[in-house]
Amino acid sequence: MDVSALIDLLIGWMERVDKRALIYGFSAIGAGLAMIAGIGPGIGQGYAAGKAAESVGRNRESSKQATVVMLLGAAVAETSGIFALVVAIIMLFANPLVGQTKAGIVLAASAIGAGLSMIAGIGPGIGQGYAAGKGAEAVGKRPKLQSMIVRTMLLGQAVAQTTGIYALIVALLLLFLQELFV
Amino acid sequence: MEQIDGRALIYACSAIGAGLAMIAGIGPGIGQGYAAGKGAEAVGRQPEAQGDVVRTMLLGAAVAETTGIYGLIVAIILLFANPLIADYLKLLGQ
Amino acid sequence: MQFNNRVLAIWNFLGQEIWFTETIRNTWIVMGVLLGLALIVRLSLQHFQTIPKGFQNVVEMIVDVLDKFTMSTMGEKNKSFGPFYGSMFFFILLCNLSGLVGLRPPTADLATTLALALITFFMIQGFALRAKGLRYFKGFFEPIPLLFPLNVIGELANPVSLSFRLFGNILGGVIIMGLYYSMPMWLIKIGIPAMLHAYFDVFAGVLQTFIFVMLSMTFVSSGME
Numbered sequence: 001m002d003v004s005a006l007i008d009l010l011i012g013w014m015e016r017v018d019k020r021a022l023i024y025g026f027s028a029i030g031a032g033l034a035m036i037a038g039i040g041p042g043i044g045q046g047y048a049a050g051k052a053a054e055s056v057g058r059n060r061e062s063s064k065q066a067t068v069v070m071l072l073g074a075a076v077a078e079t080s081g082i083f084a085l086v087v088a089i090i091m092l093f094a095n096p097l098v099g100q101t102k103a104g105i106v107l108a109a110s111a112i113g114a115g116l117s118m119i120a121g122i123g124p125g126i127g128q129g130y131a132a133g134k135g136a137e138a139v140g141k142r143p144k145l146q147s148m149i150v151r152t153m154l155l156g157q158a159v160a161q162t163t164g165i166y167a168l169i170v171a172l173l174l175l176f177l178q179e180l181f182v
Numbered sequence: 183m184e185q186i187d188g189r190a191l192i193y194a195c196s197a198i199g200a201g202l203a204m205i206a207g208i209g210p211g212i213g214q215g216y217a218a219g220k221g222a223e224a225v226g227r228q229p230e231a232q233g234d235v236v237r238t239m240l241l242g243a244a245v246a247e248t249t250g251i252y253g254l255i256v257a258i259i260l261l262f263a264n265p266l267i268a269d270y271l272k273l274l275g276q
Numbered sequence: 277m278q279f280n281n282r283v284l285a286i287w288n289f290l291g292q293e294i295w296f297t298e299t300i301r302n303t304w305i306v307m308g309v310l311l312g313l314a315l316i317v318r319l320s321l322q323h324f325q326t327i328p329k330g331f332q333n334v335v336e337m338i339v340d341v342l343d344k345f346t347m348s349t350m351g352e353k354n355k356s357f358g359p360f361y362g363s364m365f366f367f368i369l370l371c372n373l374s375g376l377v378g379l380r381p382p383t384a385d386l387a388t389t390l391a392l393a394l395i396t397f398f399m400i401q402g403f404a405l406r407a408k409g410l411r412y413f414k415g416f417f418e419p420i421p422l423l424f425p426l427n428v429i430g431e432l433a434n435p436v437s438l439s440f441r442l443f444g445n446i447l448g449g450v451i452i453m454g455l456y457y458s459m460p461m462w463l464i465k466i467g468i469p470a471m472l473h474a475y476f477d478v479f480a481g482v483l484q485t486f487i488f489v490m491l492s493m494t495f496v497s498s499g500m501e
Contacts, residue, residue, distance in 0.1 A: 013186060020273055021188025024266040025195030032199030035256045038206025038249030045249075046213015049242020050220030057224025057235045067238050074245045075487040079437045081206075081249035082444030088203070088256050089447070093265050093280065098273070125209070125249070147349060154494050158430060158437075165433045244479065248445075255451055263455060 011105070019104030026108035027091045030115030034091070034171070037084035037121030044129015045074040051133030055140025062143035069139045069150055073132020076157045080121030080128075080164040087118050087171050096175050107178070114174040120167035127160040188274075192266050200260040206253030213246045281385055299385040306370045306382060310363075349490060350497035357493065365489045368392065372446055372481030375453065376473055381481075384446040386439065393439035396492040400434070404499035434495055438488060445484045449476030 014022055052070035056063040090096070091114065097107040135153035139146050173180065221239035225232045259265070285296040320331050328336050339358075342365070346358040371383040382388045404412045416427045453476065456469055 017186045017191055018188040021191045021270055024188075024270050025191045028192065028196040028199035028260055028264075028266055029202065030199070031256055031260065032202030035203035035253040036205045038253045039209035041249045042206065042209020042211070042246055043213045043216075044209075045242065045246035046210065046216045049213070049217035049239055049246055052242055053217060053221040053235050053239040054224045056238045057221075057228050057231045060228075060231055060234065063231075063234045063238065067241065070238070070242055071245065071483060072487060072490055074242065075441070075483060076437075076491070078245075078248060078445075079441050081252060082441050084249075085252045085256070085444050085448060086440055089451075092256070092259060095266070095269065098269070122209075129213070147351070150349075151494055151498055154491065155498070158433065161433055161437055162426065162430060165429065165436065168436075244475070245483075248448075248480070251452070252448055255448060255455070258455060259451070263458065 014105055014108070017104075019107075020098055022104045022108045023097050023111060024095065027095055027097065027111040030111035030113075031088035031091045033112065033115030034084045034088040034118035036119045037125065038081050040122035040125020041077050041081040041129065042125070044077040044126045044132065047126075047129045048074045048077065048132035048136060052136040052140075055137045059140050059143075062140050065143045065146050066136045066140040069146065069153070070132060070136035072150065073135050073153055073157065074129065076154065076161075077125055077128035077132055079161060080124040080167075083164060083168045084118045084121050087114060087168070087175075090175060091115070097178070100178050102178060110174045110178065114171040117167045117171045117174070121164050124160050124164040128157040131157050131160065188270060189267060192264070192270055196260040196264055196266065200257040203253045203256040203260070207250050210246050210250035214243045217243050217246065281380070297385075298380050299382045299388060302374060302379045303371070303382040303388065305379065306367065306374055309370060310366060346493065349493040354497055354500070357496070361489055361493060364392070364395075364492075365485060368442070368485045368488055369482065372485055373477060375446075375449060375477040375481070380450060381446050381477075383442055384450045386443045389439040389443040389446075390435070392442070392488070393435035396438060396495065397435040399492075399496050400431075400499040403496055407500040438491060442484050442488050445480050449480060452476060 048070050052066050055066040091111060095111075097111055100107055131153050135149055138149045142149070217239050221235055224235045228235075282298045283295050284298060284301060287294045287296060317335055321335070325332065339362070342362040343355060343358040346361055347355050350357055368383060371381055371388065373381075375381045375384075408415070416431075417424055418427075452472060453469070456472060
């Protein structure tokens with residue numbers, strides 16, 4: 001069995017399927033892959049919740065402020081999970097790839113690529129969650145510095161978000177701007 | 183091999199997609215576990231703060247739950263209310 | 277199983293086709309409710325007593341909370357943003373909570389959330405320019421000119437993440453409710469939807485409103501620094 005026969009065995013069947021079915025099928029896999037990004041915010045927000053609980057336990061008088069900062073930081077850490085959800089929903093409900101006139105394999109692979117690219121959301125999720133946890137802890141210790149701590153936390157989280165934005169840009173490029181590349 | 187039925191392929195891939203989507207459950211699992219651990223530690227250190235600590239911990243855990251729920255949404259959509267099949271059949275209809 | 281935005285009517289206005297969608301109708305409903313509330317408050321404050329009691333007390337307490345919140349987030353000198361952010365807060369809050377009443381929340385549509393995020397974006401640029409003049413553009417070249425594209429992307433990322441965060445959360449709630457209500461009848465009667473609504477419409481809705489306004493305030497005030 002030389003290599004070309006093997007390749008034909010593995011990929012050959014794609015030619016014998018209706019192009020649109022192939023795209024829809026691989027879009028489903030892409031949507032599933034995109035949701036793996038949910039790992040990031042899960043871990044990050046859990047860390048923030050833990051740090052906030054610890055801070056509430058340690059200094060009782062600043063418990064409300066620590067909780068507010070935790071919620072704020074955790075919500076910002078949520079964004080990469082939301083990006084993944086939006087990309088998955090785009091692929092499921094408003095699939096832009098089906099109408100294209102390119103080869104079925106290219107479009108199907110683009111759907112998988114978009115899903116894979118969104119997995120990068122794990123990073124910002126964890127990182128921003130860490131920032132949220134440390135922010136809540138810091139406000140717990142020094143409640144009077146809350147606005148300064150929150151501003152620094154948000155600034156750092158915004159910077160941490162950029163790789164999530166790059167992943168989103170690549171995913172949206174793969175989905176909507178097929179004509180840019182071959 | 184004969185012509186493969188398009189719907190069968192979409193159903194097959196939807197099943198894989200649903201499975202992949204649920205991998206997101208790792209995140210909230212680890213995160214909420216950490217929150218529970220820190221909560222227990224905080225209650226251990228100040229028993230009288232038990233009410234506040236548990237409330238904050240549960241609030242944070244609820245927020246951490248959302249991405250797990252999003253993974254669940256996508257999986258349930260793919261399994262029960264599959265929009266891809268509907269669109270594909272609509273396209274076939276034309 | 278119905279959760280995407282239905283087009284209710286297509287109007288032809290001066291040769292231009294206008295799609296009247298569910299989101300626009302719900303937005304008008306929310307605006308109507310807010311206007312009604314404002315009128316009620318205005319009329320009941322005809323007889324203004326220096327020592328507030330009853331209804332006037334509640335209104336003053338709300339305004340006071342909003343002003344204190346604005347001052348704590350944006351600093352003393354930015355107290356004048358209080359009324360604007362108060363009205364934005366109530367608009368987004370009512371939009372998010374309209375899911376409880378059975379309407380499709382207007383914020384479950386990217387158009388609404390992107391519009392709100394762009395308001396914030398142009399406020400950030402406008403007030404920063406007013407506060408720092410042309411020195412503001414120098415800020416994009418710090419710390420080293422090589423970082424210019426990164427700073428620009430970081431700046432553009434704000435409205436994107438603000439709008440997608442609100443849109444994704446509320447749409448997630450709408451989808452779950454749509455899926456849940458399309459399941460067989462006996463499953464719905466057990467009253468689980470009350471908990472789902474409580475989590476998605478109330479908890480996530482109020483939290484996302486608070487987050488959107490808080491982030492918008494923080495970005496605008498840090499832009500002016």
